[in-house]
Amino acid sequence: MTTNTVSNLVQIRIANARAAFEQAGGVGSVAKKMGYSGASFLVQMFGPKPTRTPTEKTMRRIEESLGLPAMSLDSPDGPAKVGTSLAAPAPSDKGGLDTAALSRVISLVNKLIEEEKVDVGSDKFAALVSMAYEDAVEQGGVAREAKMRQVLQLLN
Secondary structure: OOHHHHHHHHHHHHHHHHHHHHHOOOHHHHHHHOOOOOOHHHHHHHOOOOOOOOOHHHHHHHHHHHOOOOOHHHOOOOOOOOOOOOOOOOOOOOOOOOHHHHHHHHHHHHHHHHHHOOOOOHHHHHHHHHHHHHHHHHOOOOOOHHHHHHHHHHHO
8 A cells, every 4th residue: 555545544544533533422422431430542543633533443442432333434425424333233232233334225225236237036035135135244233235245146
C-alpha cells in the first residue's frame, strides 16, 4: 500500500469513527463501551487535533463495541448505522434474529439476482437469503457478495 493510500485510509477511518461516535452518544460513551475509564485514548486518535494514528486493532475493537459490521469503519461510503452488525446476536437477545441485518441480506440477494438476470421462485429466493445470512454470520458480519454471485451464476 502506498503512503498516499495509507493516509487516505486513516482519514476515512477518522471521519467514520467520528460519525459512529456521534451516533453512539459521543466519544465518552464509546470509551465506556470499550472498557476505558475515560475518553482520552480515543480523543488522541479521533479528537479535533489527532496526535495518534488509529491502528487496525483499535478500529476493529470500536466496530465490535458499537455493533458495526467488520471493516465498516474503513469504507469510503461512511460507517454503517451503529448496532447493525450481521454478527450473530448475543445470547441475551430474545429474538435471535437481527432483522436489520436480514433486511440488508435480502436487498443484496435481490440486487444480485437482478444483475445476474437469474429467474428464481420464492422458495429458491428464501433459500438464497438464508444461505447469505448464515454465511454473513459465519464471516463475522460481512456478507460476501462475490460468493453469492457465484451461487447465482451456477443457477443460471
